[in-house]
Amino acid sequence: MATADDPPLILDIDGTLTRPDGWGIDPRIFDPIREWDAPVVIATGKAFPYPVALCHFAGVPEFVVAENGGVVYTGDDVYFTADRDAAQAVAEAYRAAGYELGWGEEDTVNRWRETEIAINLEQPIEPLREIAADYGLDVIDTGYAYHVKDADPNKGDGVEVIADHVGFDLENAVAVGDSINDVSSFAVAGRSFAVSNADPDAKAAADEVLEEPHADGTLAVLDRVRERHE
Incomplete structure (x- = not known):
């Protein structure tokens, strides 16, 4: 069970919360995310409705950075940082x-x-x-x-907007991702992890490269963090 000392999470979707074959959300991630006793930010390249739906079905507040930072949803307000x-x-x-x-x-x-x-x-x-x-x-x-x-918006900027709005310290946050678009999230989080299927940019930017791929890697990090805070 998660504790009140759980750090905020910043989680990518594709390649990070997906099944071992890389397609489709791994259903094992739902319970840990729902039980996490700290904000969970979903930061993804997917279109805006997808991470909102993921939060809805996981039963967590809709803290979302979508479209690689182009859309930021704090749970109260939507910010568009670029246009189509x-x-x-x-x-x-x-x-x-x-x-x-x-x-x-x-x-x-x-x-x-x-x-x-x-x-x-x-x-x-x-x-x-x-x-x-x-x-x-x-x-x-x-x-x-x-x-x-657009060259300017990125996931990390969007995460900072949510952290300011919700009121949590990014120095305590844990970010998990797999791609070059996660590098900016890694830069603002206190601790960052790249799953083993990550691209070279994500691996180079992460504090640690995990042995496990996809959701297996993410679940391993969540277990480790939870044990540390019990």
Whole structure:
């Protein structure tokens, strides 16, 4: 059982809370998150509704950084730190050049995005980077998609907004992630962990690289932290 001394958590989703094969939330994470006696911030590259739904189904307050920092939800207020217009223009130019976003006609990956556009990893990245640069935007490879985004917002900035609003000390926080977009979260947290399937940037930035991948690694960290505070 978690205790009142539990540190705040900053958790990525894809690659971090997912099953060993990397797809779908590992259901074992729900109970530890729900029982955690400190704020749990979900910081992800996914579109805004996805982490909100995860918090809802886990039964925890909706402290969310979505779209790589483009959207921040403190549980009371929503902050948009970028807009989608430029990213949408990149997507249209990419299509005009003969490429596809790669998600099919309905494109549920981007349907509810507010501040960026995601491209399937099977699509060519170099022309995407060239087009994005013309619009002053970045392209980051999270291992699950190419994200066309404003250069400024990041997860770490969003986490700081939530910490200020909720009133917890990030020096006591524990962050777990797997990708380059988690580096900024690692930078603001007191302690950071990269799961073993993490990319080189996340591994280099983390305080510790775990032996276990995906949710196995995250669950191992939560168990370790809980034992330390019992």
